[in-house]
Amino acid sequence: MLQLQYKPYELAFRYPFTTSKGTKTHQPTLVVSLGFGVLRGYGEAPAISYYNVSVDEMIKVLDEKAPVIRRYALMDPKRFWHFLEHLIPHHNFLIAALDIAGWDLFAKMKKKPLYQLLGLDYTNVPQTDFTIGIDDKEIMVQKLLEQPAPIYKVKISNVDQLDLVRELRKHTDVPFRIDANEALTFEEVKLILNDLKGLGVSMLEQPLKKERWDEMKELKAISPIPLFADESCVEETDVTRCKDAFHGINIKLTKCGGITPALRMIEQAHALDLQVMIGSMNESTVGSAAMAHLLPLVDAADMDGILLLKEDIATGLSISNGYAQLSNATGLGVELADEKYLR
Numbered sequence: 001m002l003q004l005q006y007k008p009y010e011l012a013f014r015y016p017f018t019t020s021k022g023t024k025t026h027q028p029t030l031v032v033s034l035g036f037g038v039l040r041g042y043g044e045a046p047a048i049s050y051y052n053v054s055v056d057e058m059i060k061v062l063d064e065k066a067p068v069i070r071r072y073a074l075m076d077p078k079r080f081w082h083f084l085e086h087l088i089p090h091h092n093f094l095i096a097a098l099d100i101a102g103w104d105l106f107a108k109m110k111k112k113p114l115y116q117l118l119g120l121d122y123t124n125v126p127q128t129d130f131t132i133g134i135d136d137k138e139i140m141v142q143k144l145l146e147q148p149a150p151i152y153k154v155k156i157s158n159v160d161q162l163d164l165v166r167e168l169r170k171h172t173d174v175p176f177r178i179d180a181n182e183a184l185t186f187e188e189v190k191l192i193l194n195d196l197k198g199l200g201v202s203m204l205e206q207p208l209k210k211e212r213w214d215e216m217k218e219l220k221a222i223s224p225i226p227l228f229a230d231e232s233c234v235e236e237t238d239v240t241r242c243k244d245a246f247h248g249i250n251i252k253l254t255k256c257g258g259i260t261p262a263l264r265m266i267e268q269a270h271a272l273d274l275q276v277m278i279g280s281m282n283e284s285t286v287g288s289a290a291m292a293h294l295l296p297l298v299d300a301a302d303m304d305g306i307l308l309l310k311e312d313i314a315t316g317l318s319i320s321n322g323y324a325q326l327s328n329a330t331g332l333g334v335e336l337a338d339e340k341y342l343r
Contacts, residue, residue, distance in 0.1 A: 002070050003035030008055045012310040016070030018134040020157035020183035021050050027282040028055045034101040041105025045097035045254050046289035058094045067252045077102045081260035084255055092257040099258025100290045103329040114293040121324055122310050125295035127322030128303045129153040129177055144168055150322040153177040166201055175202040182206055182231055186215040197224045206230040216245035239268045266297050275299045285314040289332040292324040313337055
């Protein structure tokens with residue numbers, strides 16, 4: 001019988017984190033633990049308001065389905081995901097937390113780090129960026145100077161904020177990634193593409209509303225820089241549709257339902273000649289470590305949650321010059337700081 005525990009957290013950001021979707025000072029998140037004998041596997045699902053996901057709702061579903069989950073015999077994480085998909089359909093965030101915990105526990109049972117269990121070579125992995133949220137010009141510059149990084153992702157919510165990007169460019173020559181989170185129009189993007197190229201922008205992420213497929217196809221045909229899907233690519237069924245509209249996709253474990261579907265999405269994307277970025281939703285070390293183990297499979301990384309948060313809840317992962325450094329312990333390699341308080 002599986003032991004199932006969980007704990008909600010409110011993790012404070014170092015700075016208020018602002019995107020076109022709004023401002024947050026804290027990231028609510030849910031950590032789950034699956035146990036077998038003396039072994040424990042951990043997973044995490046941050047709550048994101050614009051996906052209508054709350055920690056309270058995840059706990060409500062988890063409490064209702066806990067007796068069934070505890071009776072599951074974990075012999076294969078992929079089968080466990082299918083079990084969860086049928087048990088709690090349309091709850092991708094919660095499924096992701098449980099799926100990640102299942103992989104962590106299974107890898108510990110096999111006495112291997114997760115990347116080794118997946119047959120991956122943890123060398124030549126991509127560096128992660130560091131995200132600079134929208135703020136006053138002086139504060140954005142301060143964020144950049146306080147956190148040297150090999151790549152910066154800069155959030156914008158309108159074309160006038162290119163002036164902020166120009167100001168940041170005065171202080172570094174490393175590549176920028178621009179993330180508009182659906183905030184721009186087709187005509188605006190057409191006008192700024194060459195400006196972005198000139199500013200050393202290596203990627204433009206989700207410039208238009210997720211449903212603007214035809215306009216994105218036109219932009220892809222003329223863009224001098226890669227265009228990446230985020231809100232337009234949530235689940236496996238979205239990958240094929242992105243082929244003609246984007247150069248790459250941002251896969252977020254929380255959105256798609258965990259490691260199991262992410263592995264399939266990565267394989268599918270590469271078969272379609274789409275680049276793949278593994279993306280963050282401001283996870284702690286627990287969720288970030290799950291991303292880190294998949295880095296050998298992807299082309300780019302945006303997994304800077306542990307750099308953006310003022311506090312963390314686990315150890316076992318660090319980032320140096322953009323490179324994720326694993327503990328190399330079994331499973332995800334993370335240890336929860338206050339496991340005894342899980343309920």
